Amino acid sequence: MRLFRWLRWIWRLALLTLLVAIIAWLAQDSGSLEIRWRGWQLQTTALMGMGFVVAVAILTVLMDRLRRWLVGWPARRRDRRHTRRLEKGLNALSEGMLAMASGDTRQAQKLAGKASRFVKKEPLAMLLSAQSAEMGGDSATAQTLYHRMLDLPETRVPALRALLQQVAKNPDPTVGLAVARQAFALEPTINWVQEGLLVWLGLNHHWDDADQILQKMITDRHLTRAEGQRWRAVVLLQQAQQVPSTQQDARERLVAQAYRLAPSYRPVAIAYLGQLTAQAAQSGSRSGQSESRQTKTLLHKWWAIQPCKELLDLHEQLAPSEPFAHLRAAEALAAKKPLHPLSYLAVAQAALACKLWGKARQQLQAIVDLEPLPDAFRLMAALEKSEHGSKEAAYKWMDKASKTAEPAAWVCASCHHQAAEWTAICSSCHAVASLDLAGGEVDGGKDLEDEALASLPAVL
Numbered sequence: 430m431r432l433f434r435w436l437r438w439i440w441r442l443a444l445l446t447l448l449v450a451i452i453a454w455l456a457q458d459s460g461s462l463e464i465r466w467r468g469w470q471l472q473t474t475a476l477m478g479m480g481f482v483v484a485v486a487i488l489t490v491l492m493d494r495l496r497r498w499l500v501g502w503p504a505r506r507r508d509r510r511h512t513r514r515l516e517k518g519l520n521a522l523s524e525g526m527l528a529m530a531s532g533d534t535r536q537a538q539k540l541a542g543k544a545s546r547f548v549k550k551e552p553l554a555m556l557l558s559a560q561s562a563e564m565g566g567d568s569a570t571a572q573t574l575y576h577r578m579l580d581l582p583e584t585r586v587p588a589l590r591a592l593l594q595q596v597a598k599n600p601d602p603t604v605g606l607a608v609a610r611q612a613f614a615l616e617p618t619i620n621w622v623q624e625g626l627l628v629w630l631g632l633n634h635h636w637d638d639a640d641q642i643l644q645k646m647i648t649d650r651h652l653t654r655a656e657g658q659r660w661r662a663v664v665l666l667q668q669a670q671q672v673p674s675t676q677q678d679a680r681e682r683l684v685a686q687a688y689r690l691a692p693s694y695r696p697v698a699i700a701y702l703g704q705l706t707a708q709a710a711q712s713g714s715r716s717g718q719s720e721s722r723q724t725k726t727l728l729h730k731w732w733a734i735q736p737c738k739e740l741l742d743l744h745e746q747l748a749p750s751e752p753f754a755h756l757r758a759a760e761a762l763a764a765k766k767p768l769h770p771l772s773y774l775a776v777a778q779a780a781l782a783c784k785l786w787g788k789a790r791q792q793l794q795a796i797v798d799l800e801p802l803p804d805a806f807r808l809m810a811a812l813e814k815s816e817h818g819s820k821e822a823a824y825k826w827m828d829k830a831s832k833t834a835e836p837a838a839w840v841c842a843s844c845h846h847q848a849a850e851w852t853a854i855c856s857s858c859h860a861v862a863s864l865d866l867a868g869g870e871v872d873g874g875k876d877l878e879d880e881a882l883a884s885l886p887a888v889l
Contacts (some may be wrong), residue, residue, distance in 0.1 A: 457761065477687055525540030525541050529541060537557070546743060555577065559571045560591070570840035572592070572595060575588045576592075589611060589622075591617065597859055606630065610627075610630075624651075631853055636664055642658055643657075646660075647661070658691055659694055664689035664853060666700055666853065669700070673832075695737075696865070699737070701773055702731070706746050709721040728740060728744060729761070729765050733766055734767040738838065739838075743776065753783055756782070759778070762775055768799075770795075772797075777796070779791040789808070789812055802836070804830075806826045810827045837849065838851070840867045843855065
């Protein structure tokens with residue numbers, strides 16, 4: 430680098446030396462220059478003539494530059510004003526983004542208005558204005574701005590996402606589906622666009638279309654293999670619930686296919702067990718007993734993982750009609766999870782049917798000590814009336830039952846929203862395949878999958 434600097438100075442010195450030599454040579458033998466024109470006569474040395482020509486050339490260049498500067502002055506003035514406005518707008522944008530991130534809604538709205546005055550067509554200014562209005566609770570203004578952003582290609586997709594998020598806060602299935610379809614038409618390969626369309630199709634009960642979108646998500650590898658199987662299973666289960674009762678075979682195939690995909694997901698397993706229970710009841714004596722034993726074994730294993738009222742109802746359908754045989758079946762079920770309130774409830778119901786008042790009271794008292802269940806209070810009322818004929822004591826227990834809320838059957842793993850019925854999509858946070866049994870433990874796991882898949886040919 431230093432060598433190049435020295436070479437540059439040497440080159441400049443050489444040029445200066447050559448110029449001085451030429452001038453000195455011309456000064457020693459300058460010659461003469463004579464100009465005659467219409468009676469005018471100019472006589473001087475050649476050196477002075479050359480100096481005059483150079484001076485005129487320099488003056489011409491300077492005048493041309495002055496002309497250009499004067500002509501371009503208005504444009505430069507406009508450019509400087511635009512640059513200053515742009516700097517002010519960008520500063521307001523950056524400060525507004527920081528204010529919005531810190532939660533200062535009023536300051537963010539103020540800076541958004543300032544930014545929009547200086548940079549009206551800047552996409553970030555429109556986005557800041559819309560988001561600050563939304564944070565300030567002005568949903569109508571935010572929605573207007575988001576719709577205006579749809580006209581610009583660079584802001585169209587963020588506007589659609591914001592509109593989808595707005596609809597999710599105040600769910601309107603029809604509007605949500607329209608916005609999701611519009612987003613999918615513009616960007617069909619983005620993960621959140623596909624998932625949003627899947628959710629809104631599900632909320633509108635268009636499960637056949639939802640299944641097609643889900644398969645596209647799996648093809649595009651936006652889901653892991655486990656997620657894809659679980660999501661597909663719940664979509665198939667919802668499709669099965671929409672099948673008419675006259676098409677029982679189609680319903681059974683859909684439930685079996687869902688169970689094949691996610692045999693350790695409790696909602697799917699419970700639906701499949703219900704199907705097996707119904708088939709065992711409809712079968713002949715010998716084949717029915719075999720299927721009943723197979724279903725009972727699978728039910729006991731699921732009960733050992735997490736008891737629930739759905740499994741208890743299935744147990745009641747499978748249990749023998751003879752009271753004491755029913756009691757033995759209930760005790761065998763309770764032994765799989767002996768300290769659970771529902772295990773006590775199963776034995777108490779059977780003991781009441783056998784008129785074993787002491788045993789029933791013992792089981793029900795254990796429930797009351799563990800957890801207040803309306804069903805236990807109702808059985809206590811029945812026990813008081815049957816054993817002692819005390820209507821007053823029965824009324825007290827029924828009053829407790831009426832004042833005790835039914836425990837939530839299903840809980841969303843994403844937002845912990847509690848629901849009385851299972852759905853493929855959480856009604857609160859719109860998460861897919863997130864509802865599971867309240868108080869549920871880990872999934873059934875591999876120990877149940879082999880047995881689950883082995884039972885599938887019965888319904889295929």
